[in-house]
Amino acid sequence: MTDLTGWSVERLHQDHAQALRVEAEHYDSATDHQRIRVFENPTFGRIMTLDGVVQVTEADNFIYHEMLTHVPILAHGAARRVLIVGGGDGGMAREVLKHDGVEQVTMVEIDGAVVDFCKTYLPGISAGAFDDPRLDLVIADGAEFMRQNRDDYDVIIVDSTDPVGPGEVLFTDTFYGHAKARLAEGGILVTQNGVPFLQGEELTNTMRAFRALFSDATCYLATVPSYAGGPMAFGWGTDGDAREVTLETLRQRFATAGIQTDYYTPEVHLGAFALPPYVARLIP
Numbered sequence: 001m002t003d004l005t006g007w008s009v010e011r012l013h014q015d016h017a018q019a020l021r022v023e024a025e026h027y028d029s030a031t032d033h034q035r036i037r038v039f040e041n042p043t044f045g046r047i048m049t050l051d052g053v054v055q056v057t058e059a060d061n062f063i064y065h066e067m068l069t070h071v072p073i074l075a076h077g078a079a080r081r082v083l084i085v086g087g088g089d090g091g092m093a094r095e096v097l098k099h100d101g102v103e104q105v106t107m108v109e110i111d112g113a114v115v116d117f118c119k120t121y122l123p124g125i126s127a128g129a130f131d132d133p134r135l136d137l138v139i140a141d142g143a144e145f146m147r148q149n150r151d152d153y154d155v156i157i158v159d160s161t162d163p164v165g166p167g168e169v170l171f172t173d174t175f176y177g178h179a180k181a182r183l184a185e186g187g188i189l190v191t192q193n194g195v196p197f198l199q200g201e202e203l204t205n206t207m208r209a210f211r212a213l214f215s216d217a218t219c220y221l222a223t224v225p226s227y228a229g230g231p232m233a234f235g236w237g238t239d240g241d242a243r244e245v246t247l248e249t250l251r252q253r254f255a256t257a258g259i260q261t262d263y264y265t266p267e268v269h270l271g272a273f274a275l276p277p278y279v280a281r282l283i284p
């Protein structure tokens with residue numbers, strides 16, 4: 001049996017585990033909501049896990065954060081108000097705030113310790129986003145916020161942990177229904193929806209709810225190396241026609257935005273919605 005001493009072993013899935021070598025331990029403690037750990041890995045840089053599950057790494061977070069922000073914002077074309085649910089590391093806010101047209105970002109994170117902690121141990125992830133005057137950080141349960149809030153948003157991004165622990169409430173029909181009610185006309189809801197090859201049922205459940213709520217409900221894909229098991233799915237729901245945006249229009253909007261990316265391009269954007277049959281079959 002391989003000796004995994006000195007490795008962080010992620011057991012998110014029943015029959016599949018991921019091990020990451022711990023070159024140096026930076027922090028390991030529990031908050032009121034979850035266990036936070038940060039350690040150094042020679043390939044991925046600093047890695048944060050919550051309850052043992054990889055949340056963000058310095059080396060590959062750009063893929064996930066670029067695809068969950070620039071796809072809905074550039075497809076929408078005139079997003080002014082954005083809501084992020086979760087996102088404690090600040091990476092999602094970092095990418096949203098690169099859009100000068102975005103006037104206001106509300107970020108609802110259940111665990112203030114994650115924010116404080118990431119500012120200290122992973123400052124490069126938020127890269128100053130928490131100091132941006134356009135950002136309004138709310139420490140609350142995203143499900144409760146969505147139930148009570150009466151503001152409208154052009155884009156809602158659910159950047160949550162997986163549907164275990166505090167994140168579970170963010171994968172319910174009730175939550176999705178409340179989120180839809182908070183979308184302005186033409187608004188778009190996008191969600192972190194796991195790795196379909198290992199979490200297919202999670203995607204099916206979300207898509208079933210989206211199909212009942214939105215005229216356009218699907219998902220799009222991107223492969224994030226530290227989210228093991230193949231391409232990751234991002235749920236997409238809207239009553240608007242944002243998915244019909246042309247490549248030419250996306251190219252113009254991307255050029256106007258003047259944002260430097262390492263994964264997102266207008267071509268990658270459109271290609272991400274091309275689903276292989278094993279994923280398409282998971283959408284009811």
Ligand code: SAM
Nearest residue numbers: 086087088109110111114141142160161166167
């Ligand atoms: N990229 C990661 C992934 O795909 O799993 C997500 C990263 S982000 C750190 C996840 C955040 O969701 C955490 O900061 C966690 O505290 C937050 N979270 C979990 N449940 C929540 C809830 N009910 N309301 C608001 N934030 C929540």
